[in-house]
Structure formats: structure tokens, C-alpha cells
Amino acid sequence: MTVETQETKLNEAPNDSVEPLPFPFNQRTFCRYEPIEKCIDQARVLIVDNLLRAESDLSDIARSEWGKEVATHLKRERQIAEMALQNIISNVQRLVKEPHTRVVHVSAVAAAVAEFQPNAIVLSGTLRDFDYYNPVILSDFSDFIHHASAPVLGICGGHQLIGLSFGARVLTLDSQEQRARRDNRITEYQYRLVRIVDPADPIFAGIDNPQSGVWQDYTKEGRILRVWQNHGLQLDQVPAGFKLLATSYLCKNQMMVKQSDGQLIYSVQFHLEKSFEDWNKSRTRWEHPNESRDGRILFENFLRLALRHPSIS
Numbered sequence: 001m002t003v004e005t006q007e008t009k010l011n012e013a014p015n016d017s018v019e020p021l022p023f024p025f026n027q028r029t030f031c032r033y034e035p036i037e038k039c040i041d042q043a044r045v046l047i048v049d050n051l052l053r054a055e056s057d058l059s060d061i062a063r064s065e066w067g068k069e070v071a072t073h074l075k076r077e078r079q080i081a082e083m084a085l086q087n088i089i090s091n092v093q094r095l096v097k098e099p100h101t102r103v104v105h106v107s108a109v110a111a112a113v114a115e116f117q118p119n120a121i122v123l124s125g126t127l128r129d130f131d132y133y134n135p136v137i138l139s140d141f142s143d144f145i146h147h148a149s150a151p152v153l154g155i156c157g158g159h160q161l162i163g164l165s166f167g168a169r170v171l172t173l174d175s176q177e178q179r180a181r182r183d184n185r186i187t188e189y190q191y192r193l194v195r196i197v198d199p200a201d202p203i204f205a206g207i208d209n210p211q212s213g214v215w216q217d218y219t220k221e222g223r224i225l226r227v228w229q230n231h232g233l234q235l236d237q238v239p240a241g242f243k244l245l246a247t248s249y250l251c252k253n254q255m256m257v258k259q260s261d262g263q264l265i266y267s268v269q270f271h272l273e274k275s276f277e278d279w280n281k282s283r284t285r286w287e288h289p290n291e292s293r294d295g296r297i298l299f300e301n302f303l304r305l306a307l308r309h310p311s312i313s
Contacts, residue, residue, distance in 0.1 A: 036296070042098035043303055046118035046150075047088050050106045050126045050157055051081040052133070057107065061179070062132035077127055084124045087273045088155075092122075095300050106161075107137050110144045120306035121150050125271065126157025129178040129233070130170055141165060145265070151306035153299075154267035156231055162267045163253070166239035173234055173250050185232035186250070194248040194255070194270065196223040201245055201257065203266060203301050207294060225294045227270035234269065264309050272298045 052058065055070055066073050085103055092099045104112035106123075113121065130138065142165035145152065154162040160170045170178060173186040196204060207225070225246060234251040238244045242265075246255035251269055258265040272295030 036094065038095060038097045040096045040300070040303055040307070042100070043092065043096045043120060043307060044100045044116065044118045045092050045096075045102075045303075046109075046112060046116050046121045047085055047092075047101055047103045048106050048109050048121060048123045048158070049081050049085055049103055050124045050161060051084070052077040052128060053081075053105055053107075057134050057137060059132055059134055062128070065132075065182075073128075080127050081124070084273075087271075088122055088124060091273050091296070091299050092303075095296075095303060106141055109141065113144075113148070113150060118150050120303060121148065121152045122273075123152065123154040123158025123161065123267075125155050125230075126161070129182070130160070130164060131178055138164070148265070149262060151264040151302070151309045152266070153302050153306075154265070155273060156269060156271055157233075159256075159267035159269050160233060160235060162265060163235035163237075163239055163242075163256075166241065166258075168235040168237050168239045168253075170233050171236050172232060175236070178233065187232040188229035188248075188250050190229065191226055192229045192248065192270075193224045193226055194246045196225060196246050198243065198245050199223055201243075202305055203245065203257070203298055205301050206297050225270075225298075227268075227272060227295050228274040229270050231269060262310070264305065266302055268298070271295070 052062075052074060054074065055063075058066075058070070063070065089101055089103075092101055102112065102116050102118075104116075109121075138161075141161060145162060145165045152162070154160075164170055172178065172181050173188070174181075196207075199207075231251075235253045238253055238256055241260055242256040242258045244253060244256055245266075246268075248254050254270060255266075255268045257267075274295060
């Protein structure tokens with residue numbers, strides 16, 4: 001097949017009578033997108049960098065295990081942080097007409113909230129085990145999150161950090177202590193399906209939109225989310241005051257919420273912010289195997305709920 005012939009076929013309009021299966025199971029080389037419109041007028045979003053930044057962020061355990069490689073490992077932390085934070089910023093920019101974002105390190109989050117007065121706070125993921133963190137950082141964050149009045153969304157390591165602060169333990173996916181199994185862990189990686197436990201929660205609004213067509217049939221039939229996973233740790237329980245929202249076989253606590261004491265705290269083990277990453281990397285592609293329509297809707301719903309929260313004036 002020549003390049004010209006191939007391009008002609010790819011650009012032909014999709015047949016409306018395609019079999020009722022979601023991409024990629026219908027064997028097509030593309031998936032249909034729902035139109036993404038900026039329906040939120042404005043939002044002030046504080047994005048929290050949860051990755052290690054400097055040697056002062058490290059625990060004695062980290063210094064001991066890394067030895068002379070401290071600088072190399074911290075450089076890697078900063079590389080991952082740059083990508084993770086940009087993914088979150090991109091989500092806000094593509095969903096909000098007038099976005100106002102600020103990035104702050106987790107060690108300075110309380111002061112940043114007081115100064116920036118955000119409508120919402122989004123916690124990034126992490127790269128290292130939590131016993132690598134200076135205990136002061138973990139203690140200060142725990143004090144902050146227990147009294148946070150602005151709505152919070154924790155992602156992956158941010159989800160674990162929230163759970164840790166409210167009394168849960170962070171273990172490997174086969175229930176071992178972090179330090180006991182640094183390497184060769186069981187992991188959840190790439191796009192996976194998780195089951196919604198409480199579909200009535202407003203964070204899931206629009207997930208089963210009947211106008212979505214064949215792309216979302218699996219959600220309507222089985223209360224399933226298709227989301228990006230990249231972790232080898234999990235919370236061992238749902239902390240007191242939180243409600244479980246989604247679960248999976250390997251990791252029981254995939255999503256939870258706290259809606260009490262004047263707080264609104266959502267946290268997800270998966271990476272819902274990956275919604276737009278691949279599209280931004282190559283905007284001329286037809287194939288979009290890594291688009292997370294579900295993650296994008298959850299992120300947008302969180303922003304809407306945050307803006308309606310009583311703590312927002």
C-alpha cells in the first residue's frame with residue numbers, strides 16, 4: 001500500500017455502523033474523541049510537587065542507602081517532577097478558560113495556601129518510598145492536610161501521602177513493608193480497569209453519558225474506569241473518615257473521598273492527569289491508544305466540585 005493510499009484510507013470518515021465495541025477492540029486504528037470544551041470559567045489551582053528536591057528533604061535511611069549517589073538520585077527526582085507537574089498543569093489549562101496555577105514543594109504547602117488562596121489543591125505523585133522522606137516533611141504535611149479547608153485532589157503518591165497522614169500504612173502490592181522490598185516489586189502499570197464502588201458520588205458525573213457512543217460501553221455495563229497505573233505501593237486500608245469509591249484486584253483502595261469536618265479530599269491511586277499527555281506529544285497522530293477519557297472527566301468534575309465547596313468564597 002502506498003503512503004498516498006494509506007493516508008486516504010485513514011482520513012476517510014468513520015462508518016457509523018461500526019460494531020458496538022470500544023477502541024481498540026473494534027480493530028480500528030483510531031478512537032473517537034468526545035469534544036473537549038473549556039466549560040469552567042476560571043480556577044486558582046495550587047499544584048504540589050511531592051517529589052524529593054534537595055538533600056535536606058532526605059531521611060537518614062535515604063542518605064545511608066544512596067551513599068555517594070545522592071546527587072544522581074535527586075537529579076532523577078527533578079526530571080520526573082518536571083514531567084508530572086506539567087501533566088497536571090496541562091489538564092488545568094485545557095479545562096479552564098482562565099486558569100491560574102502555582103507550583104509549590106510539599107515542604108512549603110501550608111504557607112503557599114495562605115498566600116495564594118487556591119480554589120483547589122492537586123498533589124502530584126511520588127517516586128521514592130516514604131521512609132526516604134525527612135520525617136519533618138511528613139509530619140508537617142499531616143498537620144496541614146488535617147486542617148485543609150480548600151478542596152484537595154491527591155494523585156498516586158499524593159493519594160498514599162493522604163492515607164498515611166490519616167493513619168493508613170503504605171505497603172507493597174503483596175503487603176510487604178516498603179523497606180523489605182525495594183526492588184522487583186509487583187506493579188500496576190499502563191492502562192488498567194478499576195471498578196467503581198459508589199457510582200452515585202458526584203465525581204463520576206458524566207462517566208456513563210449515553211452520548212459517548214461505543215467508546216464508553218464498558219463503563220455503562222460494568223461500572224468500570226479505564227485509567228493509567230504506575231505504582232508498586234498501596235494503602236492497606238481506607239482511613240477513618242474516608243469512603244471507598246473505586247477498587248481493583250491488585251490494589252483495593254483505588255479511590256477514596258473525605259466529605260466531613262468541612263473538608264473535601266479526593267484521592268486516586270491511578271494517574272487521572274495523564275488524560276492529555278500523548279495528544280500533546282504528537283498532535284497529528286490518528287492513533288490515540290493512551291487517551292484517558294475517564295481520567296479527564298474525573299479531573300474536570302473535581303474542579304467543578306471544588307469551586308462549589310463552601311470553603312470557596
